[in-house]
Amino acid sequence: MSTYQQRFExxxxxxxxxxxPGEQFTLGYSAEQSQFVRFNHAQVRxxxxxxxxxxxxxLVSDGRQAEQQITLGDDAELDRQRLYEAxxxxxxxxxxxxxxxxxxxxxNAWRSDSLQxxxxxxxxxxxxxxxxxxxxxxxxxxxxxxPICRGFASSFGAFGWHQANSFNFDFSLFxxxxxxxxxxxxxxxxxxxxxxxxLRQARExxxxxxxxxxxxxxxxxxxxxxxxxxxxxAGMLCWGGFSAQALATGNSALQRLYSGDAQLSPxxxxxxxxxxxxxxxxxxxxxPRRDLRLIVEGQAQERLVSARSAAEFELAANGADSYESPxxxxxxxxxxxxxxxxxxxxxxxxxxxxxxxxxxDLPAARMTGLTRFATFWVENGQIQGPVSTMRFDDSLYxxxxxxxxxxxxxxxxxxxxxxxxxxxxxxxxxxxxxxxGLTLTL
Amino acid sequence: MxxxxxxxxxxxxxxxxxxxxxxLRHVKQSHQSLxxxxxxxxxxxxxxxxxxxxxxxxxxxxxxxxxxDLSQSGLQRALEQAEALARQIRPHSLLDLSGQPAxxxxxxxxxxxLDQPLPPLAECLQLLAAESASVPKDxxxxxxxxxxxxxxxxxxxxxxAGAELRHAQRFVFPGLGVTAxxxxxxxxxxxxxxxxxxxxxxxxxxxxxxxxAAGHVADQALQLLLAPNxxxxxxxxxxxxxxxxxxxxxxxxxxxEMDRILGDERNYAGTSFVKAEDFGRLQYGSTLLxxxxxxxxxxxxASYAFDxxxxxxxxxxxxxxxxxxxxxxxxxxxxxxxxxGVANSRACSWNRAPIDRxxxxxxxxxxxxxxxxxxxxxxxxLMRTNRSWSIDDARNKFxxxxxxxxxxxxxxxxxxxxxxxxxGISAGFWRNLSAVxxxxxxxxxxxxxxxxxxxxxxxRVGHASPACVFRQIDVFGGDA
Numbered sequence: 072m073s074t075y076q077q078r079f080e081x082x083x084x085x086x087x088x089x090x091x092p093g094e095q096f097t098l099g100y101s102a103e104q105s106q107f108v109r110f111n112h113a114q115v116r117x118x119x120x121x122x123x124x125x126x127x128x129x130l131v132s133d134g135r136q137a138e139q140q141i142t143l144g145d146d147a148e149l150d151r152q153r154l155y156e157a158x159x160x161x162x163x164x165x166x167x168x169x170x171x172x173x174x175x176x177x178x179n180a181w182r183s184d185s186l187q188x189x190x191x192x193x194x195x196x197x198x199x200x201x202x203x204x205x206x207x208x209x210x211x212x213x214x215x216x217x218p219i220c221r222g223f224a225s226s227f228g229a230f231g232w233h234q235a236n237s238f239n240f241d242f243s244l245f246x247x248x249x250x251x252x253x254x255x256x257x258x259x260x261x262x263x264x265x266x267x268x269x270l271r272q273a274r275e276x277x278x279x280x281x282x283x284x285x286x287x288x289x290x291x292x293x294x295x296x297x298x299x300x301x302x303x304x305a306g307m308l309c310w311g312g313f314s315a316q317a318l319a320t321g322n323s324a325l326q327r328l329y330s331g332d333a334q335l336s337p338x339x340x341x342x343x344x345x346x347x348x349x350x351x352x353x354x355x356x357x358x359p360r361r362d363l364r365l366i367v368e369g370q371a372q373e374r375l376v377s378a379r380s381a382a383e384f385e386l387a388a389n390g391a392d393s394y395e396s397p398x399x400x401x402x403x404x405x406x407x408x409x410x411x412x413x414x415x416x417x418x419x420x421x422x423x424x425x426x427x428x429x430x431x432d433l434p435a436a437r438m439t440g441l442t443r444f445a446t447f448w449v450e451n452g453q454i455q456g457p458v459s460t461m462r463f464d465d466s467l468y469x470x471x472x473x474x475x476x477x478x479x480x481x482x483x484x485x486x487x488x489x490x491x492x493x494x495x496x497x498x499x500x501x502x503x504x505x506x507x508g509l510t511l512t513l
Numbered sequence: 514m515x516x517x518x519x520x521x522x523x524x525x526x527x528x529x530x531x532x533x534x535x536x537l538r539h540v541k542q543s544h545q546s547l548x549x550x551x552x553x554x555x556x557x558x559x560x561x562x563x564x565x566x567x568x569x570x571x572x573x574x575x576x577x578x579x580x581x582d583l584s585q586s587g588l589q590r591a592l593e594q595a596e597a598l599a600r601q602i603r604p605h606s607l608l609d610l611s612g613q614p615a616x617x618x619x620x621x622x623x624x625x626x627l628d629q630p631l632p633p634l635a636e637c638l639q640l641l642a643a644e645s646a647s648v649p650k651d652x653x654x655x656x657x658x659x660x661x662x663x664x665x666x667x668x669x670x671x672x673x674a675g676a677e678l679r680h681a682q683r684f685v686f687p688g689l690g691v692t693a694x695x696x697x698x699x700x701x702x703x704x705x706x707x708x709x710x711x712x713x714x715x716x717x718x719x720x721x722x723x724x725x726a727a728g729h730v731a732d733q734a735l736q737l738l739l740a741p742n743x744x745x746x747x748x749x750x751x752x753x754x755x756x757x758x759x760x761x762x763x764x765x766x767x768x769x770e771m772d773r774i775l776g777d778e779r780n781y782a783g784t785s786f787v788k789a790e791d792f793g794r795l796q797y798g799s800t801l802l803x804x805x806x807x808x809x810x811x812x813x814x815a816s817y818a819f820d821x822x823x824x825x826x827x828x829x830x831x832x833x834x835x836x837x838x839x840x841x842x843x844x845x846x847x848x849x850x851x852x853x854g855v856a857n858s859r860a861c862s863w864n865r866a867p868i869d870r871x872x873x874x875x876x877x878x879x880x881x882x883x884x885x886x887x888x889x890x891x892x893x894x895l896m897r898t899n900r901s902w903s904i905d906d907a908r909n910k911f912x913x914x915x916x917x918x919x920x921x922x923x924x925x926x927x928x929x930x931x932x933x934x935x936x937g938i939s940a941g942f943w944r945n946l947s948a949v950x951x952x953x954x955x956x957x958x959x960x961x962x963x964x965x966x967x968x969x970x971x972x973r974v975g976h977a978s979p980a981c982v983f984r985q986i987d988v989f990g991g992d993a
Contacts, residue, residue, distance in 0.1 A: 115602045118598055119576055140558075141561045
């Protein structure tokens, strides 16, 4: 048992002992020890270590509930004291609340354990690797590494533990003309050879970026969206697209799909594929997560239903997080070999990454965003040169509907680089997409 | 207030270090989030967070270690971790900061009305429930929510040069949103939420106009559901302050951040179409454009006396009469670029290091009333309340969408239109600024959600602006 787990279980024991008759609780735990190193011009711009841990306590009594999150230190006695104070505040709060008609808890006792403690590389090895492989390049980005823990327990006997060591080196290489290529090396076992290979691959793309940039006029263009670009589109769908609450209240971009008024291409099958992903096997609400078939051959199927939405909208909860967003979105592969992408594209845009997407008309699933990093103009299957930044504005029902020609048979597992508040455990598994027409507007 | 100060001082004094300079930045933050959705109170959410960042400079190289272990041994351990890291990265370091002066001032800064208690929790919930219940009964009104977020922050910065800088702040975020839907289309109207927040007490809720607003907000959501789409074409554009704040944020604020210009953010938040040599030379906008970094409007979200690196904050013009004069760059960026900047080195909490951020970034008022602004437009559109934002990584090509549009013809407001969007290019857009509203149109707004940095950080930023008119802008509607 790791030190983190011992601390969590210590708090859990204290909480159980302090519980009064009629009270129930859920206790979530989150901790990480992170090494953050920022690079600019292949040198270290900023470096630090962050050690943080917190618990989220939900107290339930007499049909009412309230939650409190507290940061933990290293002193078990002090942490227990903080937990007792949180418990006291929640006890004072509950009588002030009305009965919660949507209070719904998973009362099953279950157990889930996952502990992956592969050794991470020494920072010196990473720094030496960057210096050796990229010393002459304009590399910018961040290396984030260390253990991440998530725990969950309830007074009903549920207990989940997830701990993994991981690293995520997210970087870009810049050409002197300002064009850039994005790359990423993430996982649980560092290999200097693999890192060098990733850098080599990016460096090769960088050579294409030295050609004179091509400026396109607004209009509709044939385009290939690489998996990283598809990840941006998929990310937009995670903003409430599959959420039961958003679908029931007119706030989902996929409401027309789920109401049967629109459909996507039969090539499109999205699922929430938790099994085999890096995400914990349990939700923040304390339910075992399930793999879900969200869209099958262009038709809406399941949605993400939290316990609260289940009570409010008379649905069956299915292990979704409270915010009903996928944590491991997967798009089924197609039949286009990646090696044939340029040939099948013929003449059009090869888009490696998209950037800063948002909805221009949410109910119509119409979204806008920009090309970023290595985007090329291709003629007759040959790269002609980089394309200056262009804006697109198009509907999902076009991009992954009427205009979708093929999906690649190879997919990329993309590990989230998000470090807002804490390092993310989210991921997506996506193919590239060949589309007949992508509307560029600016 | 500042209950931890005496103990922190004592523990800081007992720290042992070989660093040239070292500092401790302690942050204690509590938050309360209340919400009533469709007449049902959501479970209240509270948080208590406390920790410290120890930063060192060893042989000209800086590094940090952040910990929630505030015991003497915990702080000492973090300090030593930071020192070891500084030594470790020295051969690879981009910067040599040897000999740079460290701040030594002592100062306390408090939010306005910090001593005035807020209503108790039950009263706040009643207020939200009453607002929720005021939403009219109409089957097309499918979702509505009244909310109130309150955050207290106390920060203490101590360093080995003798500085002691403390601030205690309270941030209040009221909000109301209503969604109308006919099954195929949905339209939402909001008040506050991501577009409004201020420092202060219950006065912030009053200034937001939350109390008694539900009927009006719901009516506007229904109006939008019945409204025609915004027509496509080139028109004059009148932006109200709750869209101006987003326009300022994305196409003035981010491009003027010096760390972007220096390349630090190229892998994530992006770069800038502005170059270091543009300061003092580039005509960023028309001569009506005056943009200030102003930490002195007490209730604005990012008013403070010193930034998180200990630099004193003063009002500065970034753009004067349309000419770009000064970047958003803190002490380190000023050193790296050789340009004068502002006190905008900020961190979101104890577990993230300060970087160049926006703070209060405002447009100074002009001389025209709202009636005069509308009266001066022959063929145009008024837009208010941001709902969609997208801009390229150099902060140039943008497309923004609003909740509410109203056509203007021959100097008069006409019908409501839905899905009002517009697009443009920052480098030219501000030169089309043709009229600036006076103080009667000026509003102090802000957002809690400005994201940037590696590792990622979200900070609160303030934007105060009058209504403004832009000539000949490309506007368009949605598909629905």
